[in-house]
Amino acid sequence: MFSKTCEYGLKAVIYIATKSLEGNRVKIRDVADNSGSPEAFTAKILGSLTKHNIVNSLKGPYGGFEIEAKRMKQIKVSEIIFALDGDSVYNGCALGLSVCSDTEPCPMHENFIEVRKQLKKMLETTTIYELATKIKSGKSFLVR
Amino acid sequence: MFSKTCEYGLKAVIYIATKSLEGNRVKIRDVADNSGSPEAFTAKILGSLTKHNIVNSLKGPYGGFEIEAKRMKQIKVSEIIFALDGDSVYNGCALGLSVCSDTEPCPMHENFIEVRKQLKKMLETTTIYELATKIKSGKSFLVR
DNA sequence: ATTATTTAAGATTTTTTTATCCGAAATAAA
DNA sequence: TTTATTTCGGATAAAAAAATCTTAAATAAT
Numbered sequence: 001m002f003s004k005t006c007e008y009g010l011k012a013v014i015y016i017a018t019k020s021l022e023g024n025r026v027k028i029r030d031v032a033d034n035s036g037s038p039e040a041f042t043a044k045i046l047g048s049l050t051k052h053n054i055v056n057s058l059k060g061p062y063g064g065f066e067i068e069a070k071r072m073k074q075i076k077v078s079e080i081i082f083a084l085d086g087d088s089v090y091n092g093c094a095l096g097l098s099v100c101s102d103t104e105p106c107p108m109h110e111n112f113i114e115v116r117k118q119l120k121k122m123l124e125t126t127t128i129y130e131l132a133t134k135i136k137s138g139k140s141f142l143v144r
Numbered sequence: 145m146f147s148k149t150c151e152y153g154l155k156a157v158i159y160i161a162t163k164s165l166e167g168n169r170v171k172i173r174d175v176a177d178n179s180g181s182p183e184a185f186t187a188k189i190l191g192s193l194t195k196h197n198i199v200n201s202l203k204g205p206y207g208g209f210e211i212e213a214k215r216m217k218q219i220k221v222s223e224i225i226f227a228l229d230g231d232s233v234y235n236g237c238a239l240g241l242s243v244c245s246d247t248e249p250c251p252m253h254e255n256f257i258e259v260r261k262q263l264k265k266m267l268e269t270t271t272i273y274e275l276a277t278k279i280k281s282g283k284s285f286l287v288r
Numbered sequence: 289a290t291t292a293t294t295t296a297a298g299a300t301t302t303t304t305t306t307a308t309c310c311g312a313a314a315t316a317a318a
Numbered sequence: 319t320t321t322a323t324t325t326c327g328g329a330t331a332a333a334a335a336a337a338t339c340t341t342a343a344a345t346a347a348t
Contacts, residue, residue, distance in 0.1 A: 001233075001236060001238055002238065003335080003336090004240065004335080004336060004337090005335085005336080007238075007239050007240040008240075010238075010239055010252075011239055011240075014251055027293090027294070027295090028294080028295075036241075038336085038337060038338080039337095039338090040337060040338045040339070041336065041337050041338080043295075043296085043297095044296095044297085044337085044338095046295085047295080047296060047297070050295085050296090057294095057295060057296090058294085058295080058344095058345085059293085059294055059295045059296080059343075059344045059345055059346095060292090060293060060294055060295080060344055060345030060346050060347095061292065061293045061294065061345070061346045061347065062293085062294090062345090062346065062347090063293075063294050063295065063344085063345075063346085064294075064295085065295090077252070089145075092145055094145050094146065094151075094154075095151050095154055095155055095286070096148065096151040096152075097180075097285070097286075097287070097288040098288055099288040100288065104285060104288065105283075105284045105285070106284055106285060106286070106288075107158055107275040107276075107278040107279055107284040107285075107286070108154075108221070108270070108275065109284065111266050111270050112266070114262060114266075115259065115262050115263050115266055118258060118259050118262055119259050122255050122256070122258075122259055126252070126255050131251040131252065132251075134251040135251055139249075140249045140250055140251040140253065141241070141248060141249070141250060141251075142239070142241075142250070142251070143241070144241040144242055144243040144244065144248065144250075147305080147306090148305075148306060148307090149305085149306080171323090171324070171325090172324080172325075182306085182307060182308080183307095183308090184307060184308045184309070185306070185307050185308080187325075187326085188307085188308095188326095188327085190325085191325080191326060191327070194325085194326090201324095201325060201326090202314095202315085202324085202325080203313075203314045203315055203316095203323085203324055203325045203326080204314060204315030204316050204317095204322090204323060204324055204325080205315070205316050205317065205321095205322065205323045205324070206315090206316065206317085206323085206324090207314090207315075207316085207323075207324050207325065208324075208325085209325090289348105290347105290348085291346105291347090291348080292345100292346090292347090292348100293344100293345085293346085293347100294343100294344085294345085294346100295342105295343085295344075295345100296341100296342075296343070296344090297340100297341090297342080297343095298339105298340090298341090298342100299338100299339080299340080299341100300337100300338080300339070300340095301336100301337080301338070301339085302335100302336080302337070302338085303334100303335080303336070303337085304333100304334085304335070304336080305332100305333080305334070305335080306331100306332080306333070306334080307330100307331080307332070307333085308329100308330080308331070308332085309328105309329080309330075309331090310327100310328095310329085310330100311326105311327095311328095311329105312325105312326080312327085312328100313324100313325085313326070313327100314323100314324085314325075314326090315322100315323085315324085315325100316321105316322095316323085316324100317320105317321090317322090317323100318319100318320085318321085318322100
């Protein structure tokens, strides 16, 4: 469904959010361990998420990553996907055509309209705060 | 959304179906040209689709690929995806967890339930015949 | 200022996916 | 039975994605 970059990125952001809610800043190592992702790759992805202003980073001792509570209520899953994978989830044609629109559709185009509409809606209404609280309450898991 | 293998496979099957409706058998070269896919790769994918009994192949002169009209009304898009990509579209976790179920969910699990349900329904009700007729009527395109 | 800690960023390697190539097998027609 | 045509299947190659490594830059505490 998503690239590994996106999967790791989402899990990293969710984990950082849960720790930020507790008032803690986290190091790359900690993020990687608790999101079940490779450390070096996580570092690279977090660099990109920092540039996109999705997470906040501080260098040096006592540094690490964090997300303000206010911010994590604003950030939607769609923003993270856009930052890491671009808009392919939104605009990609199921059959890989470079042009596929309502006026020039591939044969599956209309079949996908409803599915895609619902997917968009979900990605654009789900916040990182919502996902982080599910982890904190023990209702769901980041590593399996 | 799908792998290239699946994209090419779907387009190939749809094209073969349109030609079979006209009573024509098609060669790999023809399929590749008219589905905008690499010839050698298309050949390999068609081999797999033949084994899965989705298309029918005949060797030698006047040979090629075909699909019976009866069969193309039975074959659902989901079958082709299963044959080529396996069940990842159905069972894969959005965050890549190896275990992610209603009882042990990732934080996005429940958000995806409705989206996935609708996707499944669409893939399991859309037939190759339906897609082929869209091409024949000129309402949609396979190459762009 | 120095040191230990931590992120930043680019180069490199590994793995997976995508794509090609080529000889073998099958078969219809002459 | 010979020939031309076509799929079959395994080996190989190229490209893209995933993952790692390495050095630099920043900074807090001493």
